Amino acid sequence: MKTTLQLFSMMIPGLAYLLINNYIPMAGIVVAFKKFNYAKGIWNSPWCGFKNFRFLFTTRDAFVITRNTLCYNLVFIVLGTVLAVIVAVILNELTSLRLKKVYQTFILVPYLISMVVVSYIVYGFLSQDNGFLNNLLVHVFGAKKISWYTEPKRWPYILTAVSLWKNFGYTSIIYYATVIGIDTALYEAASIDGASKWKQIRYITLPELRPTIITLVLLQLGRVFYSDFGLFYQVPLNSGMLMDATNTIDTYVYRGLTQLNDIGRASAAGFYQAVLGFVLILTVNKLVRSIDKESALF
């Protein structure tokens, strides 16, 4: 009893914060179903049913933006996790402490550079006239200059590369922290049994990482209908010609509503993304639960 009370009291600051920061404002979701009027405020603005959602579906772009958002995110989750885990495992295997620190510091650098600045750097590479890549193509390979910012077909690769570059250092930190928490006795026992490094990784490290990987993947899946606005808007430099490959739900909403200050529609878009993500997570979590109960989120 005493234990329960104490545990409960610990949770109060956190829960109070969630109430203030998340749950009370959540009531504002109703704005998605209202025609918001500044003079009337949230509660007195008139209802308008699902009208605010129409703009997301009535255009040919509706399919494109949903497809882009989903596909990019799935690729990011898969490749991102693989890369981060590999890096975490490698870092763990390295022996020199100094080198470990150096690598860890430097792979974090991309995460610290804001996306707008990243877009300048990418421009430095892809600029048609004196970009690094075009210079390489012309002077080293003798090929023709490519107009990177007007042809959409290369951008799925470019954006994936940029996203991985920016995030793998950061994500690997979590995995690394988990890996070094693995009981060394397990490794000792394994090497006594004659297991090779590779076998040790395969049968100890990876399974120990599994709960963390599943948790992180599930959490990312919940946000699979959101996108990194900076990545999809800033890095392609808001180039109209690339939109078929770079428009996501978030950038579409931003572009369409910039001049309109339409809070109702913006809120409707957010709601749409949240609901879809929620349904997806519930489904996947149920799946995970049936395979491995402990790893499920809830």
Next chain:
Amino acid sequence: MLNMIMILLTLVCVLPFILLVASSLTSERALMVNGYTFFPKEFSAESYKYLVSHGQTILRGYGITVLATVVGTLCSISVTLLLAYPLSRKEMIFRPMFSFIVFFTMLFNGGLVPTYLMYTGIFHIKNTLFALIVPNLLMNAFFVIMMRSFFSSNIADSLIEAARIDGAGEYRILWSVVIPLSKPMITTLMLMVGLNYWNDWLNGLYYLTDPALFSIQNILNRMLSDIQFLSSGSSLVSNISTATLPSIGIRMAIAVIGILPVLILYPFFQKNFVKGIVIGGVKG
């Protein structure tokens, strides 16, 4: 072999940063004419001179950023740990319900307008330091779940039981048993929360109009937004003389100084990433 891979990855990460630094040291002319190069054709410290001449603003920005980050991170970690620990204990009542309450906030959000109305109308945090610390950053469900998972799988129940038998209250257990055993994860948490605070500029954009409270990232982003405005197609764009806008070099320089402190401090954090302590071989 492993070193080779890491060196490659490190280079890929660092070279663009070096490009950034190099362009902050190139003259505006050369940047326009030649684009970004690793070896400035016309070396010029004019961007940094500009920063020094605005030294007061920049230093102030640093001060604000550091203050918000330190205070915010400490508060955030306390709240997060206090919430994550009970959630990790199987004996906690309604545990699945509370977990869901926490998790649900990651999916649904009221949006900017209700949050803004809440914080300005009721709590009046506009143009105060609280605006940089509280909204959305003070506690994140993601981190709570991360810590909860870590506590669940890495802290043996037997240890907690033992401490309880010895008469320790839950707070004592958290402080003396759980936290020392979670050093790598807590360091990770500190790092991630700290980075969130350091990099945040949205709170500054929404809640601050007093320039005295702008953080470095806020200053940089306002500058970059001003430049983006030029492409907006507004008819007033012609009235804005571009002489007022900072050159590419200056933008790069501000980006660099926004990143450097983190790079310098990070190694000090890393010493906590020590290989795990043997937990007596007992794992729940």
Next chain:
Amino acid sequence: MCVQEETMKKRRGYTAGIICACILGLIPVSCSKNGSASAKSSSKAPVQINLVLLKVYDFSDAQKVQDEMNKILEKRYNIDVKLTYVDFGSWQQQTNLLLLGTDCDILPLFGTPLSTYVANGQLLELDDYYAKSDGTFKSIWSPVELQGTKVNGKLYSITNLRNFANKYSLHMSQKIVGELNIDISSVKTLEDITPVLAKVHKAHPEMYAMVPQTGDTFVNGWMWDGLGDESWIGVLPEKGQTAKVQNVFDTADFKQFTGMTHKWYEAGYIMSDALSNRESGESLVVNGKAFSFFNNDSNAAPVPGTVTSEIIAPWTVSNSYSALSYGISVNSLHPDESWTLLQALYTDADLATLLIDGVEGVHYVKNGNGSISYPAGVTATTSTYGGAAQYWAYPYAALTPPIDTLGSPDFFKELVAFNKSAIVSKAAGFLFDSTSITDQYTACVNVMNKYYKALLCGSIDPAKFIPQADAELKSAGVDAVIALKQQELDKFLKNK
């Protein structure tokens, strides 16, 4: 096992539901509507009015100016002003939030079409105030100019003094013009520009012969009147001298312009990276990277190092008057006093001079001829109160002496004359309210984003892409938008 899970989930969901309901029940208490009990200023204490202003230059001395202004304001009107400067890049985001609360009384409206502000209910109606205002104030704006800020016949804001007409010229690098002996008086039309570009390109292949006006926008407007929004969906071509709304891609003006720019682009005269450009044409020319760019130079100080040649005579578009105007927030706690202050800013020379130029002696010095200068060693970008250089962002700069960098001691008089001399589009003062067809409008905006700028700078072939853009616009519902615009325009013209 499964049954247990099911009940657990049900119970969990049920519990969560109860909690949400409890929380939702608490909300109405917290988010109460404001503005009901505005204190009537019968008390001696001056009423504080929040004046939000646009920031282009530095305003670290805003507090000093505020104090000086308050000395006058308290004496004459029993009002205190609080100046809040917001940078133009973050303007939209910050002001929309400010308008949600009561922190903003008077503010300039720009970036978003005025009709949108009104449709969102963000502004106070000003008709009654205006009717009761004094003759000086009413004499400032002509009925046409006042019409520009009326939506559905009601007045919502007052326009401010700046250039109302667009005058597009070709700005060329003075150095190159001199070097190659180019006769700029012969550059009067788009066709005249071609040989000049060819000459420059041949002599200086490392330079761009022509670059966009700013960023990725080749020109910010040309011969077609956008009718109130900056998305160009449905326009009046021929400087608005016709009253038929058309799809911009189908107009002869647009086809002519893009045909030329595409020719120039193919010949290599135009910067090939135009769509990813982020710098202004001005900085590119000044830094020697480009030769020329189009610019709307009807009011700005001459760009150093360039010479200009007018291509399009000045003309006023429909939303010229509403592009920047001053209004009062609907959530203001002191609307009466806000109006008093607003009126004062348009009629009280002492206040206007303080607000725009700063404190005499500290921020500027008077010259004998009616203009002012910065103190020795100070420029617009280093001044601690840079209002003089951005006079166009303030209500009524004609009350103040112009800064000498603007070129002439009679600058404001000349500006007023310039505005009067321009050709006026038939739709001048017209504002389009898109709220009834927002869905189609949004879809069309996305299509325009794809093609408009790319076509303007000539990077894609109009012959191929205009039909493609048209097809996408049609499926996005452009016909409905244009029909609505025409309908509203007809109504506007009938009521004029």
